[in-house]
Amino acid sequence: MRTSIATVSLSGSLTEKLTAASRAGFDGVEIFENDLLASPLSPREIRVRCADLGLTVDLYQPMRDIEAVPRDEFTRNLRRARHKFALMRELGADTVLVCSSVSPLAIDDDGLAAGQLSELASLAQDFGIRVAYEALAWGRHVSTYDHAWRIVEAAGHPALGTCLDSFHILSRGSDPKGIEDIPGEKIFFLQLADAPLLAMDVLQWSRHYRCFPGQGGFDVAGLAGHVLRAGYDGPLSLEVFNDVFRQAEAGPTAVDAQRSLLVLQEALGVAELPAPVVPTGVAFAELVTPDAEPVSALLGALGFARTARHRSKPVDLWELGEARILVNTGPAARRDGTGLAAIGLESPDPRAAARRAEALLAPVLPRRRAPEDAPLDAVAAPDGTELFFCATGRDRELPHWRADFAEVPHDPGPAPARIDHLALVQPWHQYDEATLFHRSVLGLHAQESVDVADPYGLLRSRAVTNADGSVRIALGVGAAPADDTLHAQHIALAVEDVVAAARAFRAAGGALLPIPANYHDDLAARYEFAQEELEIYRDLGILYDRDAGGVFRHCYTRTVGRVFFELVEREPGYRGYGAQNAPVRLAAQHAGRPAR
Ligand SMILES: O=C(O)c1ccc(O)c(O)c1
Numbered sequence: 001m002r003t004s005i006a007t008v009s010l011s012g013s014l015t016e017k018l019t020a021a022s023r024a025g026f027d028g029v030e031i032f033e034n035d036l037l038a039s040p041l042s043p044r045e046i047r048v049r050c051a052d053l054g055l056t057v058d059l060y061q062p063m064r065d066i067e068a069v070p071r072d073e074f075t076r077n078l079r080r081a082r083h084k085f086a087l088m089r090e091l092g093a094d095t096v097l098v099c100s101s102v103s104p105l106a107i108d109d110d111g112l113a114a115g116q117l118s119e120l121a122s123l124a125q126d127f128g129i130r131v132a133y134e135a136l137a138w139g140r141h142v143s144t145y146d147h148a149w150r151i152v153e154a155a156g157h158p159a160l161g162t163c164l165d166s167f168h169i170l171s172r173g174s175d176p177k178g179i180e181d182i183p184g185e186k187i188f189f190l191q192l193a194d195a196p197l198l199a200m201d202v203l204q205w206s207r208h209y210r211c212f213p214g215q216g217g218f219d220v221a222g223l224a225g226h227v228l229r230a231g232y233d234g235p236l237s238l239e240v241f242n243d244v245f246r247q248a249e250a251g252p253t254a255v256d257a258q259r260s261l262l263v264l265q266e267a268l269g270v271a272e273l274p275a276p277v278v279p280t281g282v283a284f285a286e287l288v289t290p291d292a293e294p295v296s297a298l299l300g301a302l303g304f305a306r307t308a309r310h311r312s313k314p315v316d317l318w319e320l321g322e323a324r325i326l327v328n329t330g331p332a333a334r335r336d337g338t339g340l341a342a343i344g345l346e347s348p349d350p351r352a353a354a355r356r357a358e359a360l361l362a363p364v365l366p367r368r369r370a371p372e373d374a375p376l377d378a379v380a381a382p383d384g385t386e387l388f389f390c391a392t393g394r395d396r397e398l399p400h401w402r403a404d405f406a407e408v409p410h411d412p413g414p415a416p417a418r419i420d421h422l423a424l425v426q427p428w429h430q431y432d433e434a435t436l437f438h439r440s441v442l443g444l445h446a447q448e449s450v451d452v453a454d455p456y457g458l459l460r461s462r463a464v465t466n467a468d469g470s471v472r473i474a475l476g477v478g479a480a481p482a483d484d485t486l487h488a489q490h491i492a493l494a495v496e497d498v499v500a501a502a503r504a505f506r507a508a509g510g511a512l513l514p515i516p517a518n519y520h521d522d523l524a525a526r527y528e529f530a531q532e533e534l535e536i537y538r539d540l541g542i543l544y545d546r547d548a549g550g551v552f553r554h555c556y557t558r559t560v561g562r563v564f565f566e567l568v569e570r571e572p573g574y575r576g577y578g579a580q581n582a583p584v585r586l587a588a589q590h591a592g593r594p595a596r
């Protein structure tokens with residue numbers, strides 16, 4: 001289907017918005033009046049620019065407070081409309097959006113509204129223009145889609161139809177099934193937006209919190225299905241008022257937007273994408289560092305052994321049980337400092353996984369970086385983390401990253417361990433994008449978003465997982481642009497006995513993050529422990545959580561660069577990540593930072 005986006009959904013000047021929409025593959029745009037008013041380009045120049053970019057101007061919007069007003073007021077409205085219709089001809093736009101009046105002058109009289117909208121449509125028709133009437137959820141007398149449709153139907157004018165906007169319909173809890181009773185040719189336009197489920201004033205909700213389909217809590221695909229079954233054949237158009245997208249760069253936002261429509265069309269069965277290939281495990285995590293020494297010391301104290309070295313690059317493989325960490329001291333490290341740069345995901349079909357990612361507009365990375373390397377399929381996540389799709393040792397035909405490494409002499413590692421989860425820090429404006437990306441591209445399931453108090457701000461965190469929990473990625477973000485060395489990434493290692501692991505780490509010279517005594521006093525108030533047990537937790541800085549499924553005990557290493565490790569002992573039924581304890585951990589990490 002054709003896709004369109006309202007200019008209000010993107011940041012920047014009108015030209016920047018148009019360029020971003022075109023590059024992301026949109027077919028058309030809704031031009032928001034303010035964007036036109038503020039543009040140095042004339043309407044005709046905008047039309048040419050759109051044509052050059054391969055965009056149609058699908059809608060001009062909005063006209064406000066038009067209908068059901070006293071005659072003299074309506075005469076002034078028609079005068080205004082005549083100007084706008086002439087402008088739309090220059091612009092090459094053939095549909096105008098009229099949203100239901102919020103004016104105190106508006107009269108609660110459907111007959112009057114229908115009559116005046118019909119007059120407006122007659123004037124529009126002279127200009128070759130159609131009028132699409134939309135119920136704002138906070139409209140003064142008309143606030144539901146079925147009410148707007150009754151007025152359009154009563155008006156019975158060929159140049160008057162309705163505009164459906166998923167936000168207005170779903171935010172009011174209207175049943176979208178009734179959409180199928182509207183003849184498709186009378187649905188002149190469809191605007192799509194999702195939103196998180198918030199209990200707040202609907203106008204504020206709409207103007208600040210809309211997001212792209214699949215990023216919020218509404219069943220936008222379900223609504224769009226009703227619209228298609230009604231016979232609508234216009235574009236799927238995104239109209240998203242969002243404080244974050246207004247500030248973020250237009251290019252990536254437009255890609256995120258287009259991805260949301262691809263996923264929506266897949267759900268509607270009108271677009272076929274390569275099926276998701278859900279990862280089945282974590283093959284490795286790759287750290288980059290300019291200085292291998294502190295990272296090696298940390299890994300060594302955790303019990304990892306350096307087992308192999310890359311045949312042609314400055315990359316070491318460290319292993320502890322099934323946990324594998326690559327330490328890369330190549331050029332990227334000198335540029336970016338110590339951080340988590342890549343994740344290897346075990347994939348049942350790496351090629352197919354990469355094809356899906358590509359179809360969903362993920363940047364595909366050059367297949368490994370040297371001629372003798374296994375040609376691994378890889379894409380970049382929105383935060384820049386490289387995701388490699390691996391088939392470790394499963395199939396001789398498939399590329400095998402492990403074969404790039406030559407064994408080095410080492411003692412067999414001691415305790416069994418594996419990667420429990422990886423926590424990535426998202427750029428502050430990419431939280432919703434990151435969730436949609438990991439869900440749609442990797443086929444992971446998103447758990448609920450949790451708020452975590454940090455002494456200097458509020459963090460949000462949301463985990464995406466596969467069904468058996470063998471892949472868990474926690475996506476975290478601060479509330480605003482921040483020094484994200486604080487909100488560091490981490491690698492959580494699942495161990496059988498966290499107390500033993502923490503003791504062994506300390507005995508090997510590792511430094512655990514100290515946790516204030518108040519925390520453990522509070523634990524004593526909340527749960528019953530054998531006395532020594534709590535003393536052990538105090539001594540090692542072990543944190544404790546419990547849910548209906550089981551117990552979670554965990555502790556943290558000091559941070560190196562932008563990364564730290566967590567040791568976790570997770571009872572199989574426990575679903576969380578110790579979010580309850582995160583504020584204490586964050587405060588302890590702040591306290592432990594060198595003064596600046
Ligand atoms: O918030 C508004 O005013 C507004 C304007 C035009 C729309 O299409 C809409 O859904 C909301």
Ligand SMILES: [Mg+2]
Pocket residue numbers: 134165191239
């Ligand atoms: Mg709208």
